[in-house]
Amino acid sequence: MKKFLFISLIFALLPFFTFAQKDKETKKRAEVECNANEHLNKCVESLRPQGYRFLKSYKLEGNASKPLEYEYTLSKGTTYFISLQHNPDVKLKVILYNEDGREEASNYNKKLDKYYPSVEIRCQRTGVYKITFSQESKTDFCAASVLGFKR
């Protein structure tokens, strides 16, 4: 009877351990597949050589079916720098909109159909700007961006 009880207990708990292990493996795989922190470190490292100072970071992860949106107050007379890091096969686009909803800047040059890894914006109007990140392929985001500044 004790044996039976013991076996029953093992059978009852087995799926739990299997599930936990599976969950752990999934999380680990996700970490291996997308390491936004690594992208973020590269973004931060790109600031100093160009004379910019760190302001804000954006980890871009998750569903890419719609753009990720953020807002930030930019100050007149300040030069801002948006640096992007992502996997090589991804075309990541950042667009900066002013308070009127007009596109002010982007790392994508429509005329040349070219994506740049960063964009510098010389701000002449203080206000709340919207920053959106989107990518052509609808695979999950796995990227990072950093906003830097210099006077």
Added chain:
Amino acid sequence: MRKILATVFIFASILFSCDSDPDVSKIQNDTTKKAKSGKVPISPQVIREFVDRIPSPMVISSLIRDMGVEYDQTLLNSIDNESKYNNDYRWALNLGIYSTDLGYANIYEKSQDAINLLVGVKDMADQLKIGQYFEFEKIKELTKSSDKLDELLRVTEENLQQVNAKLQELDRSDMTVLIITGGWIEVMYLACNVAQKKSNKVLESTIADQKVVLDQLITLLNYYDSMPKMRALHDELVELDKIFDKVKQTFIKGEAKTVEKDGQLIIQQGDITETEMSKEVLDEITAKITAIRNKVVN
């Protein structure tokens, strides 16, 4: 025997249900959470969006240093004032104030002052029971190295995000609002006092443009108008805003210019705002922000 077996299976089932979807309980917790008595419910999403868009005080601190103005320790909030703070309201505001001072000291590479101010930040955070979300030892080490300012700023930003998330989880978003308001009050106090000592058009224009931030803070504080201290602070900032209304702003519409230089995309904004602020208005702003700040620190 059947009872024992049933117990085993029930136990196993409970374990599953706990582990299966932790987000569900979190979402349920969030959506059912109500503001504590006397507080206006405010969506964590709204708070997060407001907090995200408030500019870092570092931009103005950098401008002050780039003007060639000498570091002025007397402008900072003394650590000796710490003992005067005895409630959440003052701890949160002064956490913001010490944080701005810490950034200012770091920009000038005054590591000893920075470490002292870090103690102030830590003490305020500990009082608010959020000290565990600041990596003080790491920040302290980074403060000692002048070439690690960006890393320091990044760690601080991450820590603040954790703090804000925790405060929202605890239904204390009012503390988040006070922390950022304190930070802004202090950088305005620094900027105005520097502008009084050394006239500089760029700095004056930057001060005048702070109305954009002030308006956001007023909107945020307005959510907590049932809390007397928050209401009083809100009203003080509204008075300050009325002085800002005397600043003249001209908007000139223009087309943005895009150039590529050394493989780098550079965009020169087309729209320009020109600001005109008289010395009298600057004096009024300085007097008001100093009065507000002194009430907070003394």
